[in-house]
Amino acid sequence: MNVLIVFAHPEAHSLNGSLKDFSVQQLKNAGHQVQVSDLYAMNWKAQLDAADTQAPLVGEYFHASLDSRFAYEHQQQAADITAEQEKLRWADAVIFQFPLWWFSMPAIMKGWFDRVYACGFAYGVGEHNESRWGERYGEGNLAGKRAMLVVTTGGWESHYSPRGINGPIDDLLFPIQHGMLFYPGFSVLPPVVLYQVQKAADARFASWCDTLATRLDTLATCEPIAFRRQNGGDYVIPALTLREDIAPGQSGFGVHQKR
Incomplete structure (x- = not known):
């Protein structure tokens, strides 16, 4: 397999850095081809703005969707965006590794999604009609x-349990796994979450x-x-609400997953 690791941690000598290095070697030993996008090492530009297009603006001011679509369709994106899109095309599997900071990914990785997921590439794809609402x-x-996802957190596993103070980890990761990975078509594997990483890290490494x-050895299976x-029939289109006969009386993130 071709495997891309998108990595976000500012310190190469951190636990995250060591885990990333381990993953690269483990995958290569198994015969996979590996590329790494180390966002801090790349000095990745996080903000989406008019500098991301080499074309004149479509309108009088920068419009994120319109201008990113025009730049994508006319091969006039910033070079770093195009390079990451090519890595995604190359990859059979993508691992996103980051520490959980303030209940989400570091800003630099969010900026990777904002910029690389151009309109026409990751969203704004397909036709909208009474039976389909785009390809997403x-x-x-x-x-x-x-x-x-490979995620590290300083909190205890119980803190992220169904009744934990921080909220269930599946709920915290839902916007990433469902909204940022499943949305453009990825098959999303259960995450690897490592807890209490600031406690006795050497002994537990x-x-x-x-x-x-x-998990890496079963990446393909x-x-x-x-x-x-x-568009599989579970949702009413164009309202995009779950059919009333599916999980009746239930709501929340869990209803969007088959049990």
């Missing part, structure tokens, strides 16, 4: 590829590597999260 949530340009190795496909 299980369809799109990244369909057929796999994605997985080997066990964390064992956990990660098991692990069963994806069973998110419901938008």
Whole structure:
């Protein structure tokens, strides 16, 4: 497989840096081809703005969707955006690794999504009509590829349990896994989440590597999260609400996953 690792941590000598290096070696030892986008090392520009297009603005002022679509369709995007899109085309699987900072990914990685996911590439794809609402949530340009999160957090696992003070980890990661990965077509694998990483890291590093190795070794075969496909018949179009006969009386993130 061709595997892309998108990595966001400012310190190469951190636990995250060591885990990333372990993943690269583990994948290569298994015969996979690996590329790494180390966002801090690349000095990745996080903000989406008019500098991301080499073309004149479509209108009088910068419009994120219109200008990114024009630049994408006319091969006039900033070079770093195009390079990351080419990596995504090359990859069979993409691993996004980051520490959980303030209940989300670091800003630099969010900026990677903002800029690389250009209109026409990751969204704004397909026709909208009474039976389909574009190619998204299980369809799109990244369909057929796999994605997985590797997340570290200082909190205890119980803090992120269904009744934990921080909220269930599946709920916290839902906007990323469902909204940023499943939306453009990725098959999303269950995440690897490592807890209490600031406690006895040296003593626990080997066990964390064992956990990660098991998931990396099954990257091609692990069963994806069973998110419901938008155009698969479960949703009323164009309202895009779940049919009333599916999970009746229920709401929340969980209803968008088949149980």
